[in-house]
Amino acid sequence: MGIGNVSERRLAPPQVGVSVVILALGEDSTGRSRLWLPLVRRVRQPFLGAWALPGGGLTANRSLEQSAYAALESTTTLHPRYLEQLYTFGDLGRSHGGLPMVSIVYWALVGTAEAKDFVEADNVRWFPENDLPELAFDHKAIIDYALWRLRTRIAYPDVAARLVGETFTLSQLHDVVEAVTGEPVDLANFRRRILASGELEDTGVKQRVGNHRPAAVYRYVAAASTSWNPYDWLKADEGRTDGEHPDTTGTIPGPDPPPASVDDDPMSALAR
Amino acid sequence: MGIGNVSERRLAPPQVGVSVVILALGEDSTGRSRLWLPLVRRVRQPFLGAWALPGGGLTANRSLEQSAYAALESTTTLHPRYLEQLYTFGDLGRSHGGLPMVSIVYWALVGTAEAKDFVEADNVRWFPENDLPELAFDHKAIIDYALWRLRTRIAYPDVAARLVGETFTLSQLHDVVEAVTGEPVDLANFRRRILASGELEDTGVKQRVGNHRPAAVYRYVAAASTSWNPYDWLKADEGRTDGEHPDTTGTIPGPDPPPASVDDDPMSALAR
């Protein structure tokens, strides 16, 4: 049924890679706040010379997340404040008629790049989200999806906070949210909602930007388990005395379940 | 740094597979409504004889989602009403010191199996969620994660509706939600909230279960874009006249962007 003969098949094991959509705030030529992201220029066919998401193949002794970090470090020295698995792409349109080409895509938020701490090499350049070049593969679609995820999550304090610096005023945070959504947000209500989340801590420092009242400077402090990462979730689960679901009301401690993460061999998991 | 010599490395290309957590409603021995899921018995080392999630390797001309459907069909002839990518697992604990073992996991909801339409072969068996056998690899943790996802989403009408049959009464839907969460839910408010979503359609049929007033029978009708699947999302995006983000207000149609999904070569995406 498959296209390609046996020798081709042998030469083409599953093509699996990790890519990262890295997002940071910056200003466009008019001074308006925009999302920027680094792209790398391809030095091989196909799409030679086109721009693409940073990424790489899987390597030994490196988890998927570590591979994502490696891709991050290849394009920026900014410390990522947020890294989350986005989606794994593997539809038929990406393959060459053989095994599917699989891209495990992460998205990352890095702090505002006021220091322009960019690796502006020949083959790496930052682009504003609204003025992207022609992109290789389906990377344009992947970026659009990552931007959509950001826009649907920007209302959460942790996401917004990680797009600005270590510390920030509520006005700065508010500006970020408005820049990302493109919609005006009532500052008074924003302030109350964010503070009510309990995820911001007043540093006691005041900061002035103009000839007017100085603003309180806040710091983000992680709330209990807002993570969507299953590993974080599993880790929390392991802390319990039994293997039951957090929502169940069972309280009788049982023997410890086996370690959650052990070896796997998914290729042979299906008994036939 | 890596363990294993070159020949081992050559014999072990990236191990990538697709697994599925398939969930259906059934009753336990006491008649209580429970979630059941099918497992397959391993016929190979490691974990020979242990139970594991249905799954398989990637094959030519089959997308990830199609591989998930294939795994589904190997254990049940029930038609899946819901199939969504859950997460891609690939931490170091799953590998044997070499390339990471990657499992792209989907979760599926199938209708209540009143017909016991189970493939109860020797190597396939359904288990209630609260009485699972010893599981291979980290599959117990993956199942726990899928159950958590279900419990956090069960409040949405589409998820609950897809756990019951094609048509159902509001009481039946309500029972499902209570069975999954384990919490009592006020029926009157549940009814209003669900109907207010506009995702249920009255079939006009009435159904009686006891010696009392018959209940209205409803059918689920998909609302506009509640999908978390990026491909659904991208498809909607392609319907637009330009390549801009749905939230932007730009209205000037430009030339059609190139097709969103084309070939990919993630292994060489990183230019060095």
Added chain:
DNA sequence: TCAAAAGTGTTCAGCATACACCCATGT
């Protein structure tokens, strides 16, 4: 004292909760 941004108060609408109540049906 004025402008400008920081920060607070107040009203209103919507929606979920809790729970009392009425309705339809077979025995």
Added chain:
DNA sequence: ACATGGGTGTATGCTGAACACTTTTGA
């Protein structure tokens, strides 16, 4: 008539939206 589950009404409280208002600062 009555038991049983289907279905509705209603008071209460919380939360976000809208927007008027007060406070703090430098010039």
